Amino acid sequence: MSRSTLLVFVLAAAGCTRNQDAPATALEVVFVADAKWKQDEGKKEMESALARFPRIDLVYAHNDPMAFGAFLAAKQANRTGIRFVGVDALPQEGVRYVQEGILDATVEYPTGGAEAIDLALLILNGVAVPRDVILGTRVFTKADVAQGGTPIEAEGTRIVAALRAMHAAHLRPATTDHVWRLGMSQTTLDEPWRVQMNADLRRQAKKYPQLELIEKDAQNDTDKQRTHIDEFVTQGVHLILVSPKESITLVPAVQRARAKGIPVLVLDRRLGSEDYTCFVGGDNLAIGRAAGAVAQRLLGGRGRIVEIQGLMTSSPAQERHQGFRAGAGLPGRGTTR
Amino acid sequence: MNPVLASPLSRALLALGLVVALGCVFHAEGAFFAAQTHRDLLSASSVTGILALGMTLVILGGGIDLSVGSLLAVCGMTFAALTLGAGLAWPLGAAGALVAGVALGGVNGMLAARLRLQPFVATLATMVLARGLAKVLPVTLGQDPSSKVMPPAEQILGPPFYQWLDGDLLVLPLAGGIGVPALGVLFLGLALVLGVVVSRTVYGRHVLAVGGNEVASHLAGVAVVRVRALTYVLCGACAAVAGICQTVRDRLGNPEAGTMFELKAIAAVVIGGTSLRGGSGGIGLTVVGVLTLGYIEKILSINGVAEHWRLILQGAILVAAVLLQDRR
Numbered sequence: 001m002s003r004s005t006l007l008v009f010v011l012a013a014a015g016c017t018r019n020q021d022a023p024a025t026a027l028e029v030v031f032v033a034d035a036k037w038k039q040d041e042g043k044k045e046m047e048s049a050l051a052r053f054p055r056i057d058l059v060y061a062h063n064d065p066m067a068f069g070a071f072l073a074a075k076q077a078n079r080t081g082i083r084f085v086g087v088d089a090l091p092q093e094g095v096r097y098v099q100e101g102i103l104d105a106t107v108e109y110p111t112g113g114a115e116a117i118d119l120a121l122l123i124l125n126g127v128a129v130p131r132d133v134i135l136g137t138r139v140f141t142k143a144d145v146a147q148g149g150t151p152i153e154a155e156g157t158r159i160v161a162a163l164r165a166m167h168a169a170h171l172r173p174a175t176t177d178h179v180w181r182l183g184m185s186q187t188t189l190d191e192p193w194r195v196q197m198n199a200d201l202r203r204q205a206k207k208y209p210q211l212e213l214i215e216k217d218a219q220n221d222t223d224k225q226r227t228h229i230d231e232f233v234t235q236g237v238h239l240i241l242v243s244p245k246e247s248i249t250l251v252p253a254v255q256r257a258r259a260k261g262i263p264v265l266v267l268d269r270r271l272g273s274e275d276y277t278c279f280v281g282g283d284n285l286a287i288g289r290a291a292g293a294v295a296q297r298l299l300g301g302r303g304r305i306v307e308i309q310g311l312m313t314s315s316p317a318q319e320r321h322q323g324f325r326a327g328a329g330l331p332g333r334g335t336t337r
Numbered sequence: 338m339n340p341v342l343a344s345p346l347s348r349a350l351l352a353l354g355l356v357v358a359l360g361c362v363f364h365a366e367g368a369f370f371a372a373q374t375h376r377d378l379l380s381a382s383s384v385t386g387i388l389a390l391g392m393t394l395v396i397l398g399g400g401i402d403l404s405v406g407s408l409l410a411v412c413g414m415t416f417a418a419l420t421l422g423a424g425l426a427w428p429l430g431a432a433g434a435l436v437a438g439v440a441l442g443g444v445n446g447m448l449a450a451r452l453r454l455q456p457f458v459a460t461l462a463t464m465v466l467a468r469g470l471a472k473v474l475p476v477t478l479g480q481d482p483s484s485k486v487m488p489p490a491e492q493i494l495g496p497p498f499y500q501w502l503d504g505d506l507l508v509l510p511l512a513g514g515i516g517v518p519a520l521g522v523l524f525l526g527l528a529l530v531l532g533v534v535v536s537r538t539v540y541g542r543h544v545l546a547v548g549g550n551e552v553a554s555h556l557a558g559v560a561v562v563r564v565r566a567l568t569y570v571l572c573g574a575c576a577a578v579a580g581i582c583q584t585v586r587d588r589l590g591n592p593e594a595g596t597m598f599e600l601k602a603i604a605a606v607v608i609g610g611t612s613l614r615g616g617s618g619g620i621g622l623t624v625v626g627v628l629t630l631g632y633i634e635k636i637l638s639i640n641g642v643a644e645h646w647r648l649i650l651q652g653a654i655l656v657a658a659v660l661l662q663d664r665r
Contacts, residue, residue, distance in 0.1 A: 034644035039587055040381075040594075047377040048638040052368035072588065075494075076504065077373060092487060100493045190472065190483045190593070199481075312644060 024057070027296065027328055029305045031056075035066050037310040037317075042066030046073035049306045057303030058083040058295050062310035062320045064094030064106055070308055071102050083298045085291050087320055089140055089149070090196055098145045105294045107287050108138040108149065109193065109316075112267055112280040113200025115160050117182075118171055119278055120239050121208060122163060123263045124180050125170040130159055133280045137287050139294055152290050154283060174210045180239065181212045183232035187245040187269075188220040197243065197267065222246045229253035233260055240264045247272035284316045288323020296328045345610035345618065345662065349625040352608065352658045356632045365639040372515040374635065376505070382631035383524035384409075384582045386624070388595075388602040390524075390531050391575025393623045396606055397535065398568040399548035399615030400449055400456040404441070405576045405602055407467035409595035412438045412580030414474040417486040417590025420496060422478040424489065427498040434577045441467055442573015446566030464599070471592040486590030495588040502585045520582050525624070527578065531571075532620035544568060549616025604655060605630050610662045629658060 031049040035041035042061055049056060050073060059074075059082060061067035067086030074082050086106040088094050094106035112135055119129050136154035144150050151157070164171060182205065189195055198215060205213040214237065218225035222245050230253055232240050240257055242264065244250050251273045254264050263277040270279065295305065307324070310317035325332070342348050360369045368374055388405045395402045412434040420430035441463060448459035472483045480486070488495050495503075502523075505516035535541040543564045546554040555561050583594050609626025611618025633654050637647045 031641055033638065033641065039591070040583070043586070044377070044381050044634075045638055047381070048365075048368070048374075048635065048641075051371045051374045051377070052365050052639055052641075069587075072494075072503075072586075073377075076377075093485075096487075096493070102493060189481070192484060195481050195484060 024055075024302050024304050026302055027299065027305060027330055028303075029307050029325075029330060031306045032309065033307075034309045034312050034317075035061075035069075037063055037066065039065035039069040042069035042308045043073045044069075045308055046070035046306065047077070050074060050077045050079055053304060053306075055304055056082050056306055057299055058085065059306045059308060060085045060291060060295055060324055061308040062087055062317050064088045064090065064097060064103065066308045066310070067094075067103055067106070068097055070306070071097075083295075085294055085298070087287055087291060088193060089138065090192055093192065095140055095145065095149075098140045098142060101142065104298060105139060105141045105291070107290045107294070108140070109284070109287055110135040110137060110282045111193065111197035111200045112282065113197050113202075114204040115156075116241060116265055116267055116280045117201055117204035117208070117211070117213075118160065118164060119280065120182055120241065120263075120265055121180075121211065122167055122170055123265070123277060124239060125167070127163070127167050127170065129163065129278050131276070131278055132156075133159055133278065135160075135280065135282050137282065137290055139290050141294070152286070154286060156280070171208075173208055176210050179210060179212050181214060181235075181237045182239050182241055183214045183216070183228070183235065183237040184241040184243075185216045185218055185225050185228035185232070186243050187218055187225070189217045190220070194243070201241070218245060220245060222249045226250055226253045229257055233257050233262060237262065241267060242271075243267040244269045244271055251275065284319035285323040285326075288320040288325075289327035290323075291320070292324040292327020292330070295324070345622055346625070348662050349608070349610045349622050349629070352661050353625050353629045353632070356629050356636070356654070356658075360632060360636045363636060363640050365641075368639045369636065372511075372513070374639065376516045376518055376521075378631045378635045379521035379524075379628075380503075380518035380586075381634075382627050383518070383520040384579050384586065385598055385601045385605065385630075386524045386627040387527060387575050387579040387582065388598055389605040389623050389627050390528055390620060391572030392599075392602045393606050393609075393611055393618065393620055394531065394535070394544060394568040395456075395572045396603075396611055396613060397548045397615060397618055398544045398565045399551065400565060400568065401460065401603070401613070402445060402569060402572050403457065403460040403599050404445060404464040404467055405572065405579075406595035406598035407464045407471065408438055408441050408573055408576035409580040409583060409598060410471035410592055411441065411467045411474070412577035413584040413594050414471045414486060414580075414590045414592055416581045417584045418474055418478055420498070421488045421590065422486050427496070431581055434581050435574060438573040438575075438577025438580070439570055440573070442570040442576070443566075445573065446569035449569060450562050450566035468592075471594075474590075474592065483592055485592070488588060493588075495585070499585045499588055502582070503588075520586070523578070523582065524627075527575070528620055528624050535620050540564070540567070545616055547616075601630065608655065608658045608662065 033045035035045050059070045064086035067084050071084050083104040086094050086103050089106040089108035097103040133156035136152050136157040138149035138151050140149040205211045216228045255275050266276045266279045268281045415437045416430045416434040419425045419433045448454045449456040475484045502519050506519045507517050509515040543559050547561050547564050605626040606623050608629050609622035
């Protein structure tokens with residue numbers, strides 16, 4: 001590189017320098033990084049953001065571990081006055097971080113476990129249920145974490161509440177000789193959130209002696225999950241629950257089960273066809289919007305934001321990003337450089 | 338060739354210098370010149386750095402160890418289970434982690450050195466096995482497999498030892514205070530010890546000899562199997578220290594920790610200038626390689642470069658650094 005080219009680079013870099021110390025006049029995302037859902041990556045990216053911006057008012061991370069990592073970085077750098085907002089709100093993780101005053105807020109990504117069991121019981125009792133049940137979320141802040149957060153309702157929340165009220169007679173523990181067997185195939189049990197989903201399913205199923213839950217772990221293997229569905233059919237389960245790894249591959253197996261008259265209830269990720277009985281899942285766009293609204297409220301409409309993203313090739317991260325910008329009233333997509 | 342660039346160390350330092358110069362140009366509004374940036378970089382690099390130290394020994398001895406990332410997870414989880422789960426004092430936790438690392442390193446040594454399996458295949462197997470062990474460890478605490486080991490309620494930021502090791506040992510009264518991270522001191526201290534072992538002891542000379550020419554070493558009376566097996570054991574011990582460091586950085590035990598770190602460690606060794614063919618290189622080179630990688634990551638990060646460009650640039654810079662190192 002010639003000396004003059006180098007000079008151009010230095011001047012260009014110096015020309016970018018602005019006064020970053022003054023208070024912001026509006027909401028502004030000043031730093032965006034893909035930390036791939038990982039706590040330690042979130043910590044490292046936050047260290048860079050802190051070195052670059054003398055004033056940061058809020059960190060929005062696409063999950064709670066990355067928000068915690070960012071918090072650790074700010075603490076190490078002795079930087080105070082920064083608010084932290086995460087997503088997921090697992091009881092032992094995000095909710096606890098809010099209780100301990102580490103995060104200012106976390107937004108729940110509902111597992112749908114309890115709702116799925118109740119819907120399954122209704123389906124088995126011959127009650128017609130809607131095909132798509134999109135669940136709401138809950139926002140946990142320091143003020144309301146003790147009361148279990150503030151719910152943000154969605155259509156699915158209302159549907160489930162109405163069904164529970166209307167068919168309360170079916171949703172009672174019943175001791176009978178006839179036990180309904182439910183087969184559940186989980187994508188993987190390597191993610192805390194999916195472990196939580198299974199725990200929620202198990203806890204709700206325990207309430208009903210008339211139900212027996214059979215859990216299988218596909219260990220991130222689509223073929224294994226397809227085999228699970230076929231095995232459930234051979235075993236003669238009365239209803240299949242599945243949280244799909246991959247939407248298209250499972251379609252034929254699910255069709256075979258449905259052809260045998262076995263209802264199939266899909267959780268979290270969509271199936272690649274319309275051939276299912278019922279879908280229960282959260283809405284990452286709505287979750288992002290809720291996080292954006294919290295950020296807007298915490299900052300009173302002005303401040304510098306750092307966004308620590310999950311793996312941006314995954315749809316949850318993309319939706320949590322888009323939803324956040326909409327909820328905080330920020331324009332456009334704002335990622336590409 | 339320019340005599341200044343005749344030695345691998347000067348070439349490694351030149352690569353590091355070029356990367357640092359890149360940082361001086363793309364300084365991200367002065368962020369690169371902040372002392373905290375370099376402190377953070379040293380602290381964050383120390384985990385893969387410590388892995389790279391152990392990896393250097395194995396590579397010098399003519400082997401390779403793909404299991405270090407998983408070993409890091411097993412040892413880090415062991416440390417977390419003992420200190421956070423069972424509430425034991427940190428020296429006990431550290432001892433437990435070291436035992437796990439040495440034992441699994443011993444398995445590697447047994448498979449690769451004594452049973453003469455391809456080290457690539459043998460350590461690929463232990464990589465998978467050790468990841469499974471890390472995931473099953475929470476069961477000993479009555480938790481679900483694959484769950485994280487969290488600190489107890491009143492210590493959400495970890496016990497005092499965690500905060501001490503993840504903090505600064507002292508703050509130098511220069512340029513408004515430069516923190517000296519404990520993790521960085523641990524990394525450099527360990528590098529010093531292993532550097533002396535490699536270049537100043539009989540064992541170190543034997544490792545280089547075995548890696549350089551196994552048959553000749555055997556004929557010269559070197560206990561080839563024992564020398565080589567010990568490199569894997571020492572590498573396992575390094576993975577244990579790295580696991581403790583990662584758990585301390587995270588303030589919790591994560592069974593997914595260290596995924597793909599083996600590649601980072603191997604990259605650092607190669608950029609430093611240690612030959613993958615074995616027998617030539619050294620610990621000092623690896624320290625320079627670790628810092629070079631750390632600076633590349635840091636410069637891309639402070640400039641907020643988008644993920645796709647980061648991967649492309651990282652790959653390109655790696656090729657350039659290795660090409661520079663390969664000229665001989």
